[in-house]
Amino acid sequence: MTISSNLWLARLLALAIPALLIAGAYIAQYGFGLYPCEMCWWQRYPHFAAIVLALLAFIIPPARLWVVLAALAILVSGAIGAYHAGVEYGWWYGVTSCARLDVPQGANALDTIMNTPLIRCDEAQWRLIGISLAGWNFLISTIGGLSVFWLLLRKESDA
Template sequence: MAGLKEARLLAVAIPAALLGGAYVSQYGFGLYPCEMCWWQRYPHFAGLALGLASFIAAPPRVWSALAGLAIITSGLIGGFHAGVEYGWWQGITGCAKVAGGLDVLDPSAAPLVRCDQAPWSLFGISLAGWNFLFSSIGGIAILVLSAKKEQA
């Protein structure tokens, strides 16, 4: 029966996989993050740290549940960001940033990354939308599994 062990594994695997995908997209395919993309990464960093803590600190149920909440937070930010990309609502900032930092020799050479334009999608779902789906479902699964009592 699934329980705490699976919750702890998911609490590490989900943010590691999603952060890994974000960095592969960024450095492998040139899909630089906008400001709101970064906002989605921060809770995943926290979730990964909390998930790892569930393996070394007591009580593990609390650490994995906190990781689940951090992952859900990233998902909610992703849902908000997807809504901005799809034009369902306005973002809370102008949200455009120069990718990769400012090029000292030619500042105009660095691409401008906007939050209201999805640079990539699969089946009509943007990266922010996929983050919303995977993080929300995964975070809820972690919370449910963390709450289960172990069977003797």
């Protein structure tokens, strides 16, 4: 059974979009010190799911089902990004407790608390042409997820 070129490209996009966005998030975090707030983490979780679902599309039939689920997960991350961007721009209120604390095994909890940066969900740490990282996630995820659906719905050309 051969896979159509549209499905092949949709499958590739469904893997590449979340993988590149997650890679960018980790580069921003560990390379440039832009630590994620709680709502930033919320945006990452659907991308992790999308990566797994897109990988399943490469190994377990029916590939189209896994790609559809991956595209939905990408769109969910985009929706969370839109909500988070709205909080950053002051369009609506977000969550009030936005500090994230992970205490490593065997570490002193007080030292961890004192050395953990407080990252607010309502203040963008970085912007490019006035758009925050959450806003960029919204734009890229929404356009990417819709592109995957467009490819899945597009008829194959006879060329």
